[in-house]
Amino acid sequence: MATVTASAPRVGLPGVLKHRAAQKLLLLALLAAVLVPLADARWASGSWPHALTVDVSKPLADASDWIIDNRDSHPLFLYFFGYISNAVVLCVRAVYLLLLAAGWAGVTAIGAVVAWRVAGVRLAVGTAAAFLACGLLGMWVPTMQTLALMVVAVLVSVLVGLVLGLAAGLSDRFHRALRPVLDTMQVLPAFAYLLPVVLIFGIGVPAAVLATVVYAAPPMARLTALGLRGADKEVLEAVESLGATAPQRLLTARIPLARKELLLGLNQTIMMALSMAVIASVIGAGGLGDRVYQALASVDVGAALEAGIPIVLLAVVLDRITAAAGERAGEAPGSRLAWLYAAVAAVVVALAGRLAGRLDWPDSWTVNLADPVNRAVDWMTAHLYSGVPVVGGTADWAGHFTTWVLDPVRSGLQWLPWWAVLLLVAALAWLIGTWRTALTAVLAMAGIGVLGVWKPSLDTLSQVLAAVAVTLVLGFATGIAAARSDRFERLLRPVLDVFQTMPQFVYLIPVVALFGVGRAPAVAAAVVYALPAVVRITTQGLRQVDPAALESARSLGASSTQQLRQVQLPLARPALLLALNQGVVLVLAVVIIGGLVGGGALGYDVVFGLAQGDLATGLVAGAAIVCLGLMLDRVTQPTQRRTKGGV
Amino acid sequence: MSTPVFSVEGLWKVFGPKGDRVPGDPELTALEPAELRSRTGCTAAVRDVSFDVHKGEVFVVMGLSGSGKSTLVRCLTRLIEPTAGSIVIDGEDVRAMDKTRLRELRRHRAAMVFQHFGLLPHRTVIDNVAYGLEIQGLGKAERRARAQEVVAKVGLEGMEQRRPAQLSGGQRQRVGLARALAVDPEVLLFDEPFSALDPLIRRDMQEEVVRLHSEEGRTMVFITHDLSEALKLGDRIALMRDGRVVQLGTPEEIVSHPADDYVREFVRDVAREQVMTVRTAMRPGGCDGTEHPGALDPDEVVADAIKVVARSGRAACVVEDGRCLGVVDHERLLGVVAGTEPKKEAV
Numbered sequence: 001m002a003t004v005t006a007s008a009p010r011v012g013l014p015g016v017l018k019h020r021a022a023q024k025l026l027l028l029a030l031l032a033a034v035l036v037p038l039a040d041a042r043w044a045s046g047s048w049p050h051a052l053t054v055d056v057s058k059p060l061a062d063a064s065d066w067i068i069d070n071r072d073s074h075p076l077f078l079y080f081f082g083y084i085s086n087a088v089v090l091c092v093r094a095v096y097l098l099l100l101a102a103g104w105a106g107v108t109a110i111g112a113v114v115a116w117r118v119a120g121v122r123l124a125v126g127t128a129a130a131f132l133a134c135g136l137l138g139m140w141v142p143t144m145q146t147l148a149l150m151v152v153a154v155l156v157s158v159l160v161g162l163v164l165g166l167a168a169g170l171s172d173r174f175h176r177a178l179r180p181v182l183d184t185m186q187v188l189p190a191f192a193y194l195l196p197v198v199l200i201f202g203i204g205v206p207a208a209v210l211a212t213v214v215y216a217a218p219p220m221a222r223l224t225a226l227g228l229r230g231a232d233k234e235v236l237e238a239v240e241s242l243g244a245t246a247p248q249r250l251l252t253a254r255i256p257l258a259r260k261e262l263l264l265g266l267n268q269t270i271m272m273a274l275s276m277a278v279i280a281s282v283i284g285a286g287g288l289g290d291r292v293y294q295a296l297a298s299v300d301v302g303a304a305l306e307a308g309i310p311i312v313l314l315a316v317v318l319d320r321i322t323a324a325a326g327e328r329a330g331e332a333p334g335s336r337l338a339w340l341y342a343a344v345a346a347v348v349v350a351l352a353g354r355l356a357g358r359l360d361w362p363d364s365w366t367v368n369l370a371d372p373v374n375r376a377v378d379w380m381t382a383h384l385y386s387g388v389p390v391v392g393g394t395a396d397w398a399g400h401f402t403t404w405v406l407d408p409v410r411s412g413l414q415w416l417p418w419w420a421v422l423l424l425v426a427a428l429a430w431l432i433g434t435w436r437t438a439l440t441a442v443l444a445m446a447g448i449g450v451l452g453v454w455k456p457s458l459d460t461l462s463q464v465l466a467a468v469a470v471t472l473v474l475g476f477a478t479g480i481a482a483a484r485s486d487r488f489e490r491l492l493r494p495v496l497d498v499f500q501t502m503p504q505f506v507y508l509i510p511v512v513a514l515f516g517v518g519r520a521p522a523v524a525a526a527v528v529y530a531l532p533a534v535v536r537i538t539t540q541g542l543r544q545v546d547p548a549a550l551e552s553a554r555s556l557g558a559s560s561t562q563q564l565r566q567v568q569l570p571l572a573r574p575a576l577l578l579a580l581n582q583g584v585v586l587v588l589a590v591v592i593i594g595g596l597v598g599g600g601a602l603g604y605d606v607v608f609g610l611a612q613g614d615l616a617t618g619l620v621a622g623a624a625i626v627c628l629g630l631m632l633d634r635v636t637q638p639t640q641r642r643t644k645g646g647v
Numbered sequence: 648m649s650t651p652v653f654s655v656e657g658l659w660k661v662f663g664p665k666g667d668r669v670p671g672d673p674e675l676t677a678l679e680p681a682e683l684r685s686r687t688g689c690t691a692a693v694r695d696v697s698f699d700v701h702k703g704e705v706f707v708v709m710g711l712s713g714s715g716k717s718t719l720v721r722c723l724t725r726l727i728e729p730t731a732g733s734i735v736i737d738g739e740d741v742r743a744m745d746k747t748r749l750r751e752l753r754r755h756r757a758a759m760v761f762q763h764f765g766l767l768p769h770r771t772v773i774d775n776v777a778y779g780l781e782i783q784g785l786g787k788a789e790r791r792a793r794a795q796e797v798v799a800k801v802g803l804e805g806m807e808q809r810r811p812a813q814l815s816g817g818q819r820q821r822v823g824l825a826r827a828l829a830v831d832p833e834v835l836l837f838d839e840p841f842s843a844l845d846p847l848i849r850r851d852m853q854e855e856v857v858r859l860h861s862e863e864g865r866t867m868v869f870i871t872h873d874l875s876e877a878l879k880l881g882d883r884i885a886l887m888r889d890g891r892v893v894q895l896g897t898p899e900e901i902v903s904h905p906a907d908d909y910v911r912e913f914v915r916d917v918a919r920e921q922v923m924t925v926r927t928a929m930r931p932g933g934c935d936g937t938e939h940p941g942a943l944d945p946d947e948v949v950a951d952a953i954k955v956v957a958r959s960g961r962a963a964c965v966v967e968d969g970r971c972l973g974v975v976d977h978e979r980l981l982g983v984v985a986g987t988e989p990k991k992e993a994v
Contacts, residue, residue: 232763232765234761234762234763234764234765235765235766235767235768237721237726237761237765238759238761238764238765238766238823238826239765239767239778239782240726240753241724241726241753241758241759241761241836242753242754242758242778242779242782242826242830243750243751243752243753243754243755243779243782243783244782245750245782248782252767252778252781252782253767256767256769256770257767257768257769259769
């Protein structure tokens with residue numbers, strides 16, 4: 001596409017049009033002036049024109065029926081998927097039995113010992129305390145179920161990720177092919193992965209494990225490739241100059257040099273796997289996630305919290321241990337003898353537990369948290385939900401938010417003619433990114449229309465927009481504050497650390513307690529989930545502004561607001577755009593899950609499809625989620641994609 | 648002169664699309680670098696370079712950044728594949744070597760020391776030094792023992808178990824040097840080894856190289872952008888500009904007889920009395936005497952001769968193998984310092 005270059009002086013062109021942005025918009029307006037009347041004349045309709053939809057639910061339902069009918073007879077299932085399914089079940093079962101055989105004392109001891117050797121005494125104590133807390137809450141068995149599923153899923157993810165990452169690290173062509181796939185997978189909400197695996201494997205543990213693997217393997221692959229490619233060129237040259245063969249180069253230099261990235265990849269894979277293993281309770285993963293899911297379904301906040309706390313503890317412990325391993329990667333490894341002693345100690349504790357006949361967590365040692373929590377929630381419902389003088393109540397807030405923000409945005413979006421929505425998407429994407437990203441975004445949006453889920457998608461979109469707006473206002477404000485005050489940042493950092501490690505699912509519990517069910521709590525959960533990343537990226541971006549530029553502004557006598565407005569914010573623009581992009585992606589992920597707490601729209605369609613066995617509805621919604629995710633990512637994608645940290 | 652270790656003839660390295668057509672095309676080879684780039688999109692890093700490196704000498708390739716010197720040294724062991732020309736090591740054509748032969752060359756005959764050291768951060772000093780031997784497949788005990796000797800030789804005793812991150816820049820480069828020495832190569836290649844170091848440490852390391860060379864007499868090819876380093880270390884210097892060798896000669900030849908204005912500009916600030924030898928400065932012809940009190944060696948630099956002459960207050964004889972070659976006096980010595988000595992007297 002030919003864009004007018006600004007270099008040649010053009011006589012008679014108004015100054016405005018010399019801006020690239022203005023040129024893009026002008027071109028788009030020209031395009032629209034030709035196409036819109038045509039489109040409007042043919043398919044005049046506010047919503048997506050019916051003539052342009054393709055009904056895919058029938059063939060999908062047929063395919064789903066066919067698979068269900070043939071699952072036990074067709075050779076593809078008998079000799080391929082069947083084996084995979086059986087192997088997964090067997091592995092998870094084996095790990096689960098192993099964990100049970102070790103007993104609660106043994107598992108706690110092993111966890112503490114690993115934490116001690118990898119990360120020191122403090123974390124060892126923390127790990128032991130976390131495991132004991134799981135037991136105290138009466139969640140020992142579900143915790144072990146989740147852990148067993150996690151162990152298998154993480155092992156497979158790491159294996160798959162390593163193989164893909166090695167290939168991408170060593171072959172340029174494979175890297176070029178793999179990267180866009182990984183980029184895209186990274187922006188898709190976890191819910192989108194559930195239905196395809198259910199279609200093939202049915203609801204149950206194999207589907208849960210495989211969905212987890214698909215979700216958790218990409219960061220491992222990405223970071224492995226990054227580590228292999230980022231190795232110090234001179235070191236590799238030195239190794240080659242000494243006459244190393246290719247395998248020697250790989251084993252003695254490239255892989256050890258990438259150790260930090262590999263461990264970071266392991267960390268991210270574990271965190272993603274935990275996040276997904278919990279969400280996969282919707283497709284039969286069992287364990288802690290299932291408890292939360294069941295409790296949320298009956299709006300039993302106390303029970304949800306009892307299962308939610310172990311999830312958070314597990315997340316924090318796993319994150320800290322693997323992160324510590326990554327940070328220590330460059331240092332000298334500890335002595336083998338210490339490991340041996342540690343292992344012996346763990347085995348002794350496990351045996352002692354076994355001999356004492358205390359393998360299962362004793363029932364009398366549990367603390368009932370659900371009842372007091374539920375009483376507190378009841379009290380809140382009675383006193384804080386509404387009618388609090390002056391400030392109103394939480395339910396009132398939620399109601400106001402729904403009436404004054406969510407509803408107008410939704411009806412506004414649905415009122416817009418379909419071509420106007422497409423035009424808007426194109427304009428935004430092109431202004432921020434390139435014509436390529438704009439084209440992808442428009443095609444993705446059109447795909448939603450073609451699938452025939454225009455209306456619910458716009459509903460989801462309205463929630464996303466509202467949540468992103470709130471997130472950005474809060475996030476930028478907090479980020480700017482943290483960038484300006486060291487003390488505030490120090491206070492904020494541990495909070496952000498904990499919030500960023502928690503699985504998406506967990507955020508639903510407190511918002512249900514506060515706001516009940518509906519679209520507003522879904523939006524609230526999304527805001528809370530996306531906020532830490534936005535705050536962190538904003539703070540980092542502002543802090544990384546060239547100190548020399550800031551100093552020169554200060555030497556010219558700029559006030560601190562002037563510094564912020566004229567130096568820091570403009571220079572941190574790439575970081576702010578990245579924060580926007582990340583915010584949108586994270587918000588979408590949780591808004592979709594919000595379908596579980598009355599968020600409605602696409603997320604509800606997926607849950608409904610799963611619950612009713614109506615896979616066609618679910619799959620169409622899943623595809624729409626993919627399109628929506630792609631569209632939102634591309635619309636907010638800055639011209640140069642930065643390598644993203646975090647999720 | 649002894650037989651050449653390395654013999655480089657008409658070497659070209661052209662980066663860019665279809666770079667291999669450039670060296671054979673007289674029209675293209677005549678182009679200036681900027682023109683060549685705009686015409687073909689190619690960059691000629693090394694252009695028609697020829698030289699011999701003799702056994703036991705320190706051969707310095709000197710030039711500013713972008714002159715192609717680092718590319719040149721990498722071409723010698725084909726870390727960068729040359730585009731045209733020939734490289735011969737001990738009579739064997741390097742460019743014709745197959746993979747195994749080439750690996751053999753890198754393992755045993757030429758080892759390289761890098762600007763940023765190129766150490767493996769996850770290994771201890773001793774394992775870094777032993778790395779080349781490990782690559783060759785030596786057993787652990789043997790390679791550790793040999794590495795230990797070299798570690799002692801470069802003055803790193805007591806640091807064997809440290810990691811590169813725990814060392815200073817100078818110590819790291821000692822590890823880099825030890826790693827190259829450990830494989831006992833015929834030739835040591837240095838790629839700007841000291842330019843990342845502080846001035847004082849750099850001088851230490853230069854003296855270390857001088858010491859090692861005088862002890863072992865190993866052939867060295869030394870790349871640098873620092874003229875004083877080149878003059879200090881080099882037996883012969885190849886001065887490069889835009890991929891070509893503009894002058895090749897002893898330090899004294901380069902300082903006293905710059906080949907063109909570029910070289911002249913380059914050596915303008917050199918302390919000539921530190922480079923020029925008495926052989927050049929003397930008035931040739933014997934002194935007719937048989938006794939030569941306070942005689943000077945012809946290879947001594949003028950700075951040392953000034954001390955002798957100033958102390959004795961009279962002209963000094965230049966004596967080689969008991970034969971008087973000439974005489975230096977105040978006038979000749981001052982002429983060297985001032986740069987006004989009569990031209991074309993050096994033999």
